[in-house]
Amino acid sequence: MQETPKHDAYAALRNPEYRFFLLGRVGMTLALQIQAVSVGWQIYSLTHDPFSLGLIGLTEAIPALSISLFAGYVADTRSRKKIIFWCLSLLLLASSLLLAVSYDVGQMLTLMGTAPIYGLIFLTGVARGMIGPAIFALMPQIVSRDLYANAVTWNSTSWQASSVLGPALGGLIYGFAGMHAAYASQVVLLAVAMFAFGLISPKPIPTSDKRQDFWANLTEGIRFVFGNQVILSAMSLDLFAVLFGGAVALLPVFASDILKVGAQGLGLLRAAPAVGSVLMALFIAHYPIKRNAGKIMLACVAAFGLCMIGFALSDSFIISLIMLALSGVVDSVSVIVRSTLIQLNTPENMKGRVSAVNNMFIGSSNEIGEFESGTAARLLGVVPSVIFGGCVTLGVVSFTALKADKLRKLDL
Known part of the structure; x- marks a missing residue:
């Protein structure tokens, strides 16, 4: 009897370029x-x-979303490594100028107020909008197809860990060493990123359909997503869960007025979902999801809605932390399944454009979701608005489960 090969949780990490x-x-x-x-x-x-x-956030989101479709087109028709290099160069320039502005060189801030800072944030938004599809599309050129799921899991783990460490590191450097040291550390980290991407060997430019005109090529990612039930339903689930189900924008209100835990407690509340996500991503790296991935994703988005309802109803700081951590756990599953199925179901020469559409779905939902949370809280009250969002998330899951039979039957 042949033995089943043991799963290697670190398979993607054994690739030096990855x-x-x-x-x-x-x-x-x-x-x-x-x-x-x-x-x-x-x-x-x-x-x-x-x-x-x-x-x-608005200053950064507007250029990032506006340029997204073009960024996807460029990522599918140009060297992805070169795109990343030039975008990191732009980020490095913006960071260096922020460092210079923080010294108020030439009394710019004195004369112009915060306008130079917002201008550099706009520049950062342009770079972030361009680099996202290129990074997404470069990964499958580095690892083999059978390692996509493992690589996506480590991507998610590293991103969530950075999301926890980054703000804490920034706050500590800013608080103990000052604003100039914080901006200087950002410049150093971007230089490290450029060096690391520079060590990856050049990859071929994917073949494309040159018979299509520019606009047809630009919008091909949208047509592909809306013609693929699995990808569209997975993106839509995350879109509506973040749009209606999230409570991040209202955490200061919960920390101050409901749980009464102050700024320190707010920091823990904001970190809880990311901690849960990291732990779950590490678990999935060792025990990957293969069978019934669609059903698991639907169940996890529903669980996310229930966690938000539980968080809204809690007046205990410990229970609130647990609810938020659990929301991060189930959200991590949803993100990993969605990212993996997009990688597996998208042709190589369209990964940049499909990633751009995904960024528009998820990126816009974060910004608009914060606006929705604030508006709903103003109209309904803070606690009822979060409960309402959780209920809407459950409704969206039910509708998707009924209509998207291909997602419901999805295996990875």
Whole structure:
């Protein structure tokens, strides 16, 4: 009787180029997280206006979303490694200028207020919008198809870990060493990311259908997504779960007025989902999802909605932390399944454009979701609005389970 080969949880990590790829992503993510903390503190210290903080996300989101389709087209028709290099160069330039502006070189801030900072954040948004599809599309050129799921799992693990470490690192550097040190550390991390991606060998440019005109090529990713029930339903599930089910924007209210745990408690509440996601991603790396992936994804998005309802109803800090951590656990499953099925079901010469559509779905849902949370809280009250969002998430899962039979029957 033949023995079943043992699963290697570290198979993708045994590929040197994938390790460079992961190091580059971690360096870039940490740098951008440190930038978010530093820019937020700097702008608020200059304006003392909470609305100015909301403008940071909007200033970065507008160019990133506007350029997304073009970025996907470029990622499918040009060298993905070169795109990443030039985008990191742009991020490095913006970071270096932020460092210079933090010294108020030429009294720019004195004369122009926060406008130079917002201008550099806009530049960062352009670079982030261009680099996303290229990074997504480069990974399957580094690892073999049978390792996609394992590589996606480590991608998710490293991103979530960076999302926990980055803000904490940024806050500590800013608090103990000052604003200039925080921006300088961001410059160093981006330089490390450029060095790591530079160690990856050049990859061939995917073949494309040159008979199509520019607009047809540009929108081919949209047509592909809307013509593929599995990918469309998976993206839609995540879109509506984040749009209606998330409560991140309202965490300061829960920490201050409901749980009464102050700024320290708020930090723990914000970290809880990412901690849960990291732990679950590490588990999936060792015990990957293969059978009934669609049903598991549907169940996890439903569980996410239930966690949000449980969080809203809790007046205990410990229970609230547990609910948020569990929401991160089930969200991690959803993200890994969605990313894996997109990699497996998308042709090589369309990965950039499909990734761009995915970024538009998920990226826009984060920004619009925060606006939805605030609006619903104003109309319904904080707790009822989160309960309402959780119920909408359950409704979306039920509808998708009924209509998307291919997703329901999906195996990886």
